[in-house]
Amino acid sequence: MRWNKISDAVIRRLPLYLRVLDDLAAEGEIELISSQELGDRAGVGPALVRKDLAWFGEFGKQGVGYEVSFLRKELKRILNLDQEIPVALVGIGSLGGALARYHLKRYGEHASPNLNLIALFDTDPNKIGSSINGIPVFPFSEVNKHVEALGIKMAMITVPADQAQEVAVLLTKAGIKGILNFAPVKLNVPSDVQVSNADFSLELQRLAYYLPTTKQN
Amino acid sequence: MRWNKISDAVIRRLPLYLRVLDDLAAEGEIELISSQELGDRAGVGPALVRKDLAWFGEFGKQGVGYEVSFLRKELKRILNLDQEIPVALVGIGSLGGALARYHLKRYGEHASPNLNLIALFDTDPNKIGSSINGIPVFPFSEVNKHVEALGIKMAMITVPADQAQEVAVLLTKAGIKGILNFAPVKLNVPSDVQVSNADFSLELQRLAYYLPTTKQN
């Protein structure tokens, strides 16, 4: 019952489960999996696995478990990954270019299964008109036109920190509903737009806290 | 009182606060900040800001607020960022090379303030012996030697998924205590080793859930 506002804590775990099922499907040996085993592989308790899935329906059989291929298909549907989703990337600097190349290399034109990187944007005239692995770099000033024409709803932001908020505003005006933000700033967006932050310098700083130190306490 | 096991939820917010203070210090105009204002800028409630900080001491003045430069220095100390922390990167493929270049470009030899990327590792003979912006690529087989000699405690993993677990094992054996993992796998490590996952295909999948669909309900 997704219309009843399912917690984001639940949603964050669904891709974890899906990955486990993808791996199992690729191996092709296991056809049934229990919440215990699925939880172990995803790093989640078995009761939580069952509770998470139960929000969306009854996918298992008592005494048996979950059918891998069926649950996988259902999770894809729930995550809207049963369709091709076009994705844009804004900011073809060192990080943006690298991410584009990395993803295109890893998944072909797929930024991830069913997530297709199909448009790059920048403001630099030297980059506009070029392409990376066949994906064209458009002028960011024309973002509205391309986003509409290509039906793009998701974008990654890899521009410098001081431009990220402005880019986010223009993206949301163009109709973007999901933003993966690599810039080290907090983005303010309308409430119908989801933002995920992928700022790994914050993660490094967090890890530093846990380092053993020789300082006297 | 960090010896009383402070929740990771708290620790994750400290770098957020620190960034706000860094920005304020760079502007150099604001010298005092209230929990309200700090919370607004970090995207956190004011009561939570005060509670988080109170775990580590009394840094504010009633009726006044927090002194920016003082709180900043204290947060750096708490996060162990009052010293230079050497960092290694394992896996100089398209993503690893890109991350190295990006970080070295952005921070000089600093992967982030006081986090210094000083050693790269790979198994490819064509890469070993080369360097990126002056940072040498060592053979991963010699990881123990270099990690010990350079006093490295943190590492980023950017190897393919099927090699990540093995790399993690060898890194922990070499004495690494913090791992930022970019590979799309769950790493099993000893309990005294912290892992942060920076897998943005999971984030993209999460965002896809929130996209408006034209499917009938």
Added chain:
DNA sequence: TAGATTGTTAATCGATTAACAATC
């Protein structure tokens, strides 16, 4: 002093886990 804001305790809220009847 009067106004403001901290540090901290109590109340609330939400998420996870335990337990078990239902049932394959």
Added chain:
DNA sequence: TAGATTGTTAATCGATTAACAATC
């Protein structure tokens, strides 16, 4: 049938928020 595992409710746990005395 007997054994196993789901779906779901109740209990627990933990994190956030509200409130306010202390005090700058």
